[in-house]
Amino acid sequence: MRALIIGGVGGMGQGVARDLIKQKQVEAVILADLYPDPERLSTKLRENKKTSLIKMDVNDHDLMVKAFKDVNVVINTAGPFYKTAVPVAKAAVEAKVNYIDICDDYEGTEILFNSDIDYMAKKAGITVLTGMGSDPGTNNILVKWYADRMDKVDEIYLYWVVSIAELAGAAWDHSLHMTLGKIPQYIDGKLVYVEGGTEETPEQFLEPLGTCHVRYVGHPQPLTLPRYIKGVKNVIIKGALIPLWVDELIQEQKKTGLLGSEPIDIKGTKVSPYDMALKLWETIPEGRDNGPQSSGLKVIVKGQKDGKKITYTADMVGRMAPGTGLPASIASLMMDAGDVTIKGVVAPEGCIDPDKFLGAFLKRGARIHQTQKISSMFETDRLEKDK
Numbered sequence: 001m002r003a004l005i006i007g008g009v010g011g012m013g014q015g016v017a018r019d020l021i022k023q024k025q026v027e028a029v030i031l032a033d034l035y036p037d038p039e040r041l042s043t044k045l046r047e048n049k050k051t052s053l054i055k056m057d058v059n060d061h062d063l064m065v066k067a068f069k070d071v072n073v074v075i076n077t078a079g080p081f082y083k084t085a086v087p088v089a090k091a092a093v094e095a096k097v098n099y100i101d102i103c104d105d106y107e108g109t110e111i112l113f114n115s116d117i118d119y120m121a122k123k124a125g126i127t128v129l130t131g132m133g134s135d136p137g138t139n140n141i142l143v144k145w146y147a148d149r150m151d152k153v154d155e156i157y158l159y160w161v162v163s164i165a166e167l168a169g170a171a172w173d174h175s176l177h178m179t180l181g182k183i184p185q186y187i188d189g190k191l192v193y194v195e196g197g198t199e200e201t202p203e204q205f206l207e208p209l210g211t212c213h214v215r216y217v218g219h220p221q222p223l224t225l226p227r228y229i230k231g232v233k234n235v236i237i238k239g240a241l242i243p244l245w246v247d248e249l250i251q252e253q254k255k256t257g258l259l260g261s262e263p264i265d266i267k268g269t270k271v272s273p274y275d276m277a278l279k280l281w282e283t284i285p286e287g288r289d290n291g292p293q294s295s296g297l298k299v300i301v302k303g304q305k306d307g308k309k310i311t312y313t314a315d316m317v318g319r320m321a322p323g324t325g326l327p328a329s330i331a332s333l334m335m336d337a338g339d340v341t342i343k344g345v346v347a348p349e350g351c352i353d354p355d356k357f358l359g360a361f362l363k364r365g366a367r368i369h370q371t372q373k374i375s376s377m378f379e380t381d382r383l384e385k386d387k
Contacts, residue, residue, distance in 0.1 A: 001336045002028045002071040006058065006088055007078030009033035009040045010169060012102060012133070015325020016075055016332075018042070019364070021050045023333060030071065032056035033078075058084045061091055068095035073332045076101035077325075079170035080177060081108040089117055089128050089345075096124045098335050100328055102133030105174060106184055109220035112345045122344040129340070131220050132331045132348050133324040135160045135239075138316075138361065139299045140347060141327075142368075143225060145354035146312040150303040153229050157300040158221055158237040159203050161212045163291035164246055166320040172281050175241055176274070179250060180259060183218030186226050186235035197251060201238060205296040206317040206369060212296075214238035215247065224347035243291045249284070253277055295320045311373040316366070323366075330360045 003020055007013040008031025020026045021044075029051050031041070036053040038046050045051050056063060058078060064087075068074050074097055076088045085101055085108030092099035099121075103109055112118070112130050121128045131137055139158055147153045167175065179197035186192075197215050204211055217239040225235045241247050253259050258277045263270040299314040316323070331352060334340050342351040362368070 001026050001073070001332070002030070003073050003075060003332055004030040004032055004067060004071040006032050006056065006074065006076040006084070009036060009053070010077060011321045012077040012079075012324050013075075014042060014045060015321035015323075016077060016328045017045055017051065017325075018322070019326055019329035020332070021045070021048050025333070025336060026050060028052065028071075030054060030067075032067065034058075058087050061087065061094075064088065064091035065095045068092055068097045071097060073098045073100060073335055075328050075332060076103075077328070079105075080173040081105040082174075082177065083108075085109070085130065086111050086115070086117070089130075093117055093120045093124055093126065093128065096126055098127045098129075098332075098340075100129045100132050100331055100335075102137065102324055102328055103130045104133060104136060104219055105178065106218045106220045106223055109223055109347075113223070118345040125343055127335065127340055127343055127351065128345045129331060129335075129351060130345065130347060131224065132328045132352075134316075134320070134327060135297055136220050136224070137324070137327040137348055139297055139314075140221060140225065140349040141352055141354050141357050142299045142314050143229065143301055144349040144352075145358060146299075146301040146314075147229050147303070148354065149312075150301075150305050150310060153232045153301060153303040155234040155300075155302040156221075156225060156229070156232060156236070157298075157302075158219075158235075159201075159205075159214050159298040159300075160237075160239045160296065161205060161209055161214065161242050162239070162295045162320060163242050163293065164285050165290040165293050166295055167241070173278060176250065176259060176278060176281070178218040178239070179215070179254070180218075183216060184222045185216060185237070186222040186232070189233050191222060191226075197247070197254065199238070203238075203298060205298060206315045208292045208294055209242070209296045209317060212240050212242055213244060213247070214240045220347070225349060228347070228350045243289050245288070246285075294318060295323065297323075305374075309375045313371045313373075315369040318366075326361065326364055326366070327357075330357055330364075333360075 182193035
């Protein structure tokens with residue numbers, strides 16, 4: 001298998017590559033990046049005979065198509081994905097090569113599903129798998145794993161936290177963007193749009209994270225999960241940057257207009273407040289508490305089984321790069337093995353076998369803390385049992 005990773009020199013791209021080079025069936029891993037500096041690579045990647053570096057701009061359609069024709073799969077790790085997912089997927093479709101991304105921006109997902117990319121991919125006989133990171137990605141597959149064990153799924157809650165000690169580059173753009181304007185949530189059986197960054201909820205994560213305050217964020221799952229988990233009433237996703245001062249400062253920037261997109265005049269120069277704030281976030285964390293070198297996920301699935309209410313909860317904690325890179329690597333290997341057969345645009349829960357994926361994920365050292373709660377469908381029945 002030959003794989004090409006867009007954004008291959010970045011943290012997430014290297015996270016994918018580190019797993020791929022260990023696999024016998026992988027012949028080559030091409031790291032494509034706008035800034036292909038070998039000094040940015042880890043020593044293991046830089047010295048491995050399977051890896052090579054090339055310069056690539058996601059705005060150069062013809063260059064991408066030409067390069068993609070020489071590989072079996074394209075893995076897009078270059079964010080922000082509301083800017084990159086569509087152009088890279090279009091090039092992959094034209095090159096007739098399978099595509100995977102770790103897109104965590106709902107706009108990119110929305111366009112991929114609703115544009116002609118889906119039709120073109122089906123016609124070309126290829127898979128466009130979007131959102132195959134940790135969130136979305138691993139948690140979508142956990143939801144499917146639990147849903148397969150229920151008679152009916154009623155509610156899905158997805159929570160995540162990322163320490164700014166792990167943030168760099170385009171991740172800051174995504175982190176600010178996902179809290180702005182109206183973002184999708186699936187509530188009472190309908191897709192609705194709520195104000196990003198609102199409805200703060202304290203939620204307990206595994207150590208060393210502890211209690212974190214999560215808010216509505218713009219991620220793809222409210223768009224994708226109801227497609228595949230029929231009858232679900234609520235798909236809620238909330239997230240947070242930690243330590244807490246980060247999200248609090250972002251809220252202040254929103255209120256004061258510092259995250260606005262309309263250019264303003266500063267001494268005769270037109271400046272976008274958002275672009276200025278994004279630049280400032282490269283230095284704002286300096287000299288402050290940046291939190292632990294860990295990020296966390298929590299998946300809660302509520303439903304019914306054999307006439308009883310059941311709630312599954314899964315918790316994970318770890319480093320962001322391997323946590324995001326491993327799922328994309330595993331999915332590419334499953335594609336190569338013929339385990340992904342759906343053509344067209346699809347989300348992880350729509351095409352990835354949960355048992356095979358989770359088996360490979362756990363084999364690589366991942367740890368998932370799970371709980372299960374079963375209660376009666378009828379309150380009176382529960383009360384009688386308590387007597």
